[in-house]
Amino acid sequence: MLKEFKEFAMKGNVVDLAVGVIIGGAFGKIVTSLVNDIIMPLLGLLLGGLNFTSLHYTLREAADPKNSLVFNYGQFIQNIFDFLIIAFSIFLFIKLINKFKRKEEVKEEQVEALPTKEEVLLTEIRDLLKKDLDK
Structure with missing residues (x-):
């Protein structure tokens, strides 16, 4: 059973998915910062602090x-x-x-x-x- 799990975990798709999730999380932080720190203040300024x-x-x-x-x-x-x-x-x-x-x-x-x-x-x-x- 341990051998089968190791084969499953080391398949290309699982590793690619793990890398995608990690990069996606990091990218999510970048996008959240972009929205909260750059876009929202500008929109708040344009919309009168809405x-x-x-x-x-x-x-x-x-x-x-x-x-x-x-x-x-x-x-x-x-x-x-x-x-x-x-x-x-x-x-x-x-x-x-x-x-x-x-x-x-x-x-x-x-x-x-x-x-x-x-x-x-x-x-x-x-x-x-x-x-x-x-x-």
């Missing part, structure tokens, strides 16, 4: 605030707003990466389109033979 987290509805008031029953719908709206910003940021990042990939693919196609020296030589021989046959 922040939804303070929006709430108190269902039951209690003397001790910990015992109050509060419906914090503002935090939910803020989380949706943050998600949309993060999703859009990732979309733009992936779009940028794909743009660079397409440029590389076009360059590779151009390199592949050029005939090799052997092909050029064979084409010249073919053309000479064809010319001799036409005479």
Whole structure:
């Protein structure tokens, strides 16, 4: 059973998945920082400091605030707003990466389109033979 587990854990897909999860977590921190530290302050400035987290509805008031029953719908709206910003940021990042990939693919196609020296030589021989046959 230990041998089977070792084989399973060392399969390429499992290792690739683990690397993807680790890199994804690190990338998530970068995107979260981008949203919280750069995009949200700019949006707050543009929208006049709009922040939804303070929006709430108190269902039951209690003397001790910990015992109050509060419906914090503002935090939910803020989380949706943050998600949309993060999703859009990732979309733009992936779009940028794909743009660079397409440029590389076009360059590779151009390199592949050029005939090799052997092909050029064979084409010249073919053309000479064809010319001799036409005479």
